[in-house]
Amino acid sequence: MRSGAGERDGTDMWEVALPERPLQVPGVQMAGFRDRGVVPIDLRVIPQPAVSLALEFGAGMPFVEQDGGWQLRGSIVAGLGAGASGAVRVRGGSYEGVQVRLSPLVARAALGVSPAELDGAVFGLEELWGREASRIREWLDNASTWEQRFALTDALLARRIAEGPAVDAEVGWAWRRIVASQGVVKVEGLATEVGWSRKRLWARFQAQIGLPPKRAADLVRFDHAVHRLTAGEPATLVAAESGYADQSHLHRDIVARTGATPVTVVGDPWLEVDDVAWSD
Known part of the structure; x- marks a missing residue:
């Protein structure tokens, strides 16, 4: 089993475990997290182009704080792009859990609701799955x-996805095109490429993926850029190669999506552990 850690002031915060065997369904990633109890948990949730499940267990039960006060405990579901403007934080005591990232292509089948219904917010898993x-x-x-x-977890998700509805092939193709381009794609041309009208693709894409194509591409672009910054690449290069007009444009996008400056965000434990837990 591989493992790694995010760091704050040089101190390992997390034990991170990754599956040794391939998972059953494409579009599903998972990792196990156990905090080492070095410092109290206080994490900014960074928006990402995936729907997330945090399946907690054990004695500790940190809480998710959303919109400046509303708190959730227990297992949660975070919609596509959750955490915009720094509105979501994870706080509290010790944590053990399996975290899952679902591609929007399988999220609707896995969860039983469209990602559009989550609307980029965080919900208790019991609201969706009940008992x-x-x-x-x-x-x-x-x-x-x-x-x-x-x-x-893999068996549970594989069963739910097999029983749930698939996205339209054209919608799936458009999403994969956006991801493959790292968000730098002329979305106006996607409808022509799949042979649909723009209105039809935009409506189906938003209903099944959770965002219209342009906003989805912008989220993918941000995710790619902020990880490059966390890896130490210069902001001018990242902006130029990620489809931003200039470094100021990149700066504004990060502030708008996270509520913090790029310097603060790239040192955030959420991102420092990200490439360990979710590395390809």
Whole structure:
């Protein structure tokens, strides 16, 4: 099992476990997190082009604070781009959990609702799954290894995705085109490429993916750029190669999406652990 850690002031904060075996369904990633208890948890949630599940277990139960006060405890679902403007933070005591990132292409089938219904917000998993949310928590808590927890989560998601609705092939193609271009794509041409009218593609794409194509491309572009900055690449180069007009444009986008300056964001533990947990 591979593992790694995010750092704050040089101190390892997290134990991170990754599956040793391939998962059953493309578009699903997962990692196990256990905080080391060095400092209290206080994490800014950075928007990302995925729908996230945080399946918590164990004795500790940190809370998600959204919109300056509304708090959620237990397992949660975060919609596409959740955390905009720095509105979502994770705070509290110790944490153990399996975190899952779902491509929008499989999120609707896995969750039972369209990503558009999540509207970039955070919800308790019980609101979507009912008693099944409690059962998965019990299963994860009773499992003795990370690999067992990954296998349980993988089997659950594979079943739900197999039973749920698939996105339109044209919508899937457009999303993959946006991701492959790292968000730098002329979205106006996507409808022509799939042979649909612009109105039809935009409506189906937003309903099934959760954002219209232009906003989806901008989110993918931001995600790619902020990870390059975290890796230490110069902002001028990142802006030029990521489709921004200039460095100031990149700066404004990061502030608007995270509520913080680029210097603050690239040192954030959320991103420092990101490439360990979600590396290709």
